[in-house]
Amino acid sequence: METAQKIKTDANIPLTMEGLTSLAGIGRKSANVIMRETGAKAVGVIVDLHVLRVAPRLGIATGTDPKKIEKQIMEVIPEKDWGQIGMAFSFLGRETCRPTHPKHDECVLSSVCEYCKEHQGGGVNKKEKKPVAVKKKAAKAVVKPETKKITSAKKKATKTKATAKRNPKK
Ligand code: SF4
Numbered sequence: 001m002e003t004a005q006k007i008k009t010d011a012n013i014p015l016t017m018e019g020l021t022s023l024a025g026i027g028r029k030s031a032n033v034i035m036r037e038t039g040a041k042a043v044g045v046i047v048d049l050h051v052l053r054v055a056p057r058l059g060i061a062t063g064t065d066p067k068k069i070e071k072q073i074m075e076v077i078p079e080k081d082w083g084q085i086g087m088a089f090s091f092l093g094r095e096t097c098r099p100t101h102p103k104h105d106e107c108v109l110s111s112v113c114e115y116c117k118e119h120q121g122g123g124v125n126k127k128e129k130k131p132v133a134v135k136k137k138a139a140k141a142v143v144k145p146e147t148k149k150i151t152s153a154k155k156k157a158t159k160t161k162a163t164a165k166r167n168p169k170k
Contacts (some may be wrong), residue, residue, distance in 0.1 A: 015040050028070065036083050045073045046086025050093025057097060059114025 002024045007013055011149055014020050020031035032046040045051075047066040051073075055061035061072040067106045077085050096103045 017043050029066065033084060042079075042083035044084050045070050045077070046090065048086070048090050050090040050097075051086055053099060054089045054093045056095045056114035057102070057113060058109060062086070069088070 003026070006023065013034075014022070015035060017028070017031050017035070019036055020026050021028060026034075026045055029047055032042065032044045035042065036046065046113060047070045048057075052064065052066060052069060055069050056063070056072055059071040060076050073085065074082060092107070096107050102115075104110050104113075104119075107113065107116070110116045127170070
């Protein structure tokens with residue numbers, strides 16, 4: 001109500017970080033979202049509950065303070081991507097990097113993710129069995145043709161030997 005009374009009409013909605021955060025109930029997250037949706041140039045990164053979880057797991061931020069996490073993300077992500085990265089992390093958090101049972105084996109960032117590396121290295125996450133199983137399967141697939149080659153080469157050699165015995169030259 002306070003904000004509505006202050007703004008009065010849509011045309012008066014500010015579209016700057018400073019203007020938006022001066023309104024009651026609007027923090028940096030909401031301001032970043034509004035600016036993104038209106039096509040304004042991003043001056044920050046959207047940090048919602050999902051981003052708060054995903055960024056530290058990835059190893060690009062630490063702590064639980066949204067402002068500090070936003071700052072840390074802005075330090076490692078190019079400015080041109082600030083407008084998209086918050087939503088990208090947020091969707092990753094909603095669909096894949098869930099609070100419990102994150103789907104590492106489906107995650108597009110698993111090869112660079114600190115949490116995933118740590119948990120796979122620790123051998124405590126059942127998901128880590130999958131890469132091992134896949135590796136074994138892949139190893140079999142690689143070995144099989146070689147084995148076939150060796151077997152057929154042996155057969156050929158035996159056949160040649162037998163033929164030579166039957167038809168000794170002289
Ligand atoms: S690899 Fe796992 S922990 Fe890392 S971002 Fe993906 S789902 Fe989250």
